[in-house]
Amino acid sequence: MAEAVAVAGLVAAIIQLADFGTKVVSRLNEFLISLYDVPATFRAIKTEFPLLLDTL
Structure with missing residues (x-):
């Protein structure tokens, strides 16, 4: 049961990172479109x- 909770936590962390x-x-993209001189x-x-x- 603990392994399932660990896997669910890992999946949630990956989804949060992707979001x-x-x-x-x-x-x-908004920043690059609005400015011409980008560092x-x-x-x-x-x-x-x-x-x-x-x-990911």
Whole structure:
């Protein structure tokens, strides 16, 4: 029974991380669309973060 609770907790954590990641990516897209001069840091995050979400 404890294993089932642990698995449920792990699945919930992954879902929360994916939800948070999609929110961050959408905010980055809004930021990149609204500004012309974007720092290179945000461009790198925008390209790498969706790969992390797809992996999860």
